[in-house]
Amino acid sequence: MAPPLCRLYLITPVRLDDLAGFGRVLSHALDAGDVAALQIRLKGAPDEVVAAAVDALAPIAQSRGVAVILNDRPDLAVRLGCDGVHIGQDDAPYAEARRLVGKDRIVGVTCHDSRHLAMEAAEAGADYVAFGAFFPTATKAAKTRADPEILTIWQESMQTPCVAIGGIQVANAAGLAAAGADFLAVSAGVWSYGDGPAAAVKALNAEIARGLAERA
Template identity: 35%
Template sequence: MADTEQPQLYLISPPDFDLSGFAETLGRVLDGAEVACVRLALASHDEGEIARAADTLRDVCHQRDVAIVIDNHILLAERHGLDGVHLTDGARSVRKARKQLGPDAIVGSYCGTSRHDGMTAGESGADYVSFGPVGASSLAAGETAEIEIFDWWSQMIELPVVAEGGMTPELIAQLRPVTDFFGIGTEIWAEDDPAAGLAALLSP
């Protein structure tokens, strides 16, 4: 990615939320910032709950021309008219998701700190890979994706890359030249005003 380009925003839902309240909050955040994609990342295993969230947040996003993907649920992505799926098992399910969802769907792959998984995901048909966490986060036990992996990726690989997990203003400043997307979630949702929290996080 050229240093002159600014990374796009990729918002990640909380793992648990009150649907009506979060839908309103998400709408306000989307109205206040230019967001490329939203990821529904519920921790729940209740398919009905996930389906209701998918329908509600799809409408919030699509009314604003923002894409929405869902963690791992290939069938729900297809059934509820979402734009694609974000896979959390590295490259293992990319081919399956691409085959089932077709060439136009978004298929993303979370690869932790593994360049090898990232390259394999790209070769298997992923539209983007994400590495993380870049800072203190519950995403991984102590291991973080260092700036070097993004620097290397941006120079060697054309596939877009997302930096996520434990974002701080300092990390965002360091990552600006070497990532395509900032994946931002729990960093802002606990704020009284998540839209203001997002603006503060992105402040130079």
Template identity: 50%
Template sequence: MTDCQLYLISPLEVSGTFPDRLARALKAGPVTAFQFRVKGLDQHKAAELAAPLQEICAAQDVAFIVNDDVALAKRLGADGVHLGQSDGTVADAREELGREAQIGVTCHNSRHFAMEAGDHGADYVAFGAFHPSSTKDTEHHAELDLLEWWSKIFEIPSVAIGGITPDNCTPIIKAGADFLAVSGAVWSGDEIAAVKAFADKIAAA
């Protein structure tokens, strides 16, 4: 039995029926975290969209993580924030959000970025993309040996991201990823079936 866990990332469109879809997905199988990822909205509108999703996550004991925006994470009292390489420092985020906040850092395919993030107190590092993604342009491609190397040397959990589906996730789990970050594979179809399929693959690995 692996310790790998599912980390859902929102689609860019989270209004309308999306809260219902999120609730169904979280009930379909074990999900550890949900990342709220919207682009180009003012903070007030983003906070409005986030509120019902945050409630659904809290009811299911799922960590609610905000993408890229420390100020929004603070406003919402979110469980944490996910920082890209250009979204400020772990230290600044920690100062704003406190010791309990989960702070993750995108490290692409870079061992250097990952070690730096760890040194600065990140709670997890994200590597990818492992496969071409339908939700994001793929600038960086990560190989499985990066996960193997990280899991052997470091205690800080790793998140694998980028085009991960139930069909291609087994080698990633076996390479040592602590979390599978998935978006398109869940939201582009039946979210209940997708979460169950991921749960089956994680259990089998």
């Protein structure tokens, strides 16, 4: 049996006023350790702002083998050449997102603290389901609080990968990796880390390894 895996999934800040500057920060962060995906999440931004962000950041991520996921907008994800889209329960339905992006792009679905929603998404064909929030977060208003046990139960019963999201930082990452997360989605825990984003990526990967050692 293959050893369990858990990888980082970075989410951009909700505003990117200096794309060139953030691009440099992102480059250093991605070079500091393993990162599976970057979600570009600019809630409420005009299409042209989202397009500019993707144009600036996607080449940085994709050249390093990091998948670029666009939040909310399957139509834009296709037009801008993203690797996939992440949709919430209040966004386009999964079937509509899949129709728009096709079978070869990633579609991930927010499932809050609900195994029922997650099972529906997985059975429909979602590439991953996201549970959370696990901890208090200032990035967005969390509607639900998830218990790490949901990751363990999911891992034992389902094949579709699960993403843990919400308030994740270096201090609490190991427990979620140990509980069964396939990916840890982190935003402020990287970009606002005291020693800088690159140090956060390095530290988070170390904590993930520690959690996986417990899970093995």
